[in-house]
Amino acid sequence: MRIGIVNDVMMATAALRRVVTATPGCTAAWTAANGADAVQKAAADPVDLILMDLIMPVMDGVEATRRIMKESPCAILVVTSTVTGHLDMVYDAMSHGALDAIQTPVLGLSGAIDGARPLQDKIAIVGKLLRKPAPSAVSQGVAQAALPGEPPLIAIGASTGGPHAVSEILQAFPAVFAASVVIVQHVDEHFAAGLAEWLTRRCNRAVRPAVEGDRLSAGQIVIAAGPEHLVIGPGGRLSYTPEPRDSSYKPSVDAFFRSAARRRGLRGCGVLLTGMGRDGAEGLLAMRKAGFHTIAQDRQTSVVWGMPKAAAENGAAADVLALPAIGPRAVAVIKELSP
Incomplete structure (x- = not known):
């Protein structure tokens, strides 16, 4: 995998280069000292993955991500020492197409690099996504009956470009809403609360x-916070589980969607949004077979039409809609289910 490094600090660039070259199958293709330089190099010499800093001169990482995803799209991972102080920039970059975010590894006095392993793990995940893995063989689990009075569910899965897409959908929901909303966004566990x-x-x-033990509650909106998969467990309580262990991403959209489908009598809507790979497509199909209305985002409004495309192709999506139409359609579905 050829990787571009974008950072204006020489020591950070050196540390990142060492991490990349120590990762099996990876090479550092080029480095850039600012976002504008990165945009030019991404167009002239396309790579598989870009490690993107946020705070840089000339052009910051948010604008560089937006430009690259528009002009020379590729996988982008935000890698910055300023994550905790600039969380809005992290989610803005993710809205424009960055896959995830992680702290920049630090070169220690001993010569060892602190934080190298987490970055290598993220790079490995991107590698799996780029190889277009086969449909996940997630366990079907045991079916459970929904509890009397359990509210309808809107389950939303998203990855690349997801924060903006999710925010647009949520803005379409009324202030008083009969559904429980659960969001599974591919994001590092350290950034779920910030998101x-x-x-x-x-x-x-x-x-x-x-939170472990939460019940589905009308009007409540929660987001999976890792580091494991979020599912609906016994008694209708939300729970975290390490299974499936071989999933490329934790949390997995498939894992939550399948757990919703197993809950006999539960109704509502499953929504699969923009994202790289195919996580969520099989789970959305299970939801459709269980009686949920299912929606996939269309190609034109997706930052990356990977996950929703897989759902459109396998028959999981009853509707394939432009992003502005998804929220109102989900609201209409819930109104039809409400007494």
């Missing part, structure tokens, strides 16, 4: 990380 805050500010809706 919930970002969505709360963007949408004027209370969004919080899902």
Whole structure:
């Protein structure tokens, strides 16, 4: 895998180069000292993955991500030492197409690099996505009956470009809503709480990380917070589980969608949004077979039409809709189910 490194700090660039060259199957194709330089190099010498800093002169990482995804699209991972101080920039970059975010590894006094392994793990995940893995063989699990009075569910899965897409959908929901909303966004566990805050500010809706033991509750909006998969467990309580262990991403959209499909009598809507790979397509098909209405985002409004494309091709999506139409359609589905 050929990797571009974008960072204006020489020591950070050196550390990143060492991490990349120490990762099996990876080479450092080029380096750029600012976003504008990165945009030019991405067009002149396309790579498989770009490690993108945020705070840089000339052009920051958010604008560079937007430009690259528009002009020379490729996988982008935000790697920055300023993550905690600039969370809005992280989610803005993810809205434009960055896959995830992680702290920049640090070159220590001993010569060892602190934080190298987490970055190598992220690079390995991207490699799996780029290889277009086969449909996941997720266990079907045991079917469970929904509890009396359990509210309808809107289950939303997203990856590349997901934060913006999710925020637009949430803004279409009424202030008083009969459904429970659960979001599974591919994001590192350390940034899930920040994403919930970002969505709360963007949408004027209370969004919080899902907590072990939460019940589905009308009007509640929660987001999977890792580091494991979020599912609906016994008694209708939200739970975290390490299974399936071989999933490219934790949390997995497929894992949550399948757990919803297993809950006999539960109704609502499954939504699969923009993202690289095919996570969620098989789970959305299971939801459709279980009686949920299912929606996939269309090609024109997706940053990356991978996950929703897989759902459109395998028959999982009853509707394939442009992003502005998805929220209102989900609201209409819930109104039809409400007494």
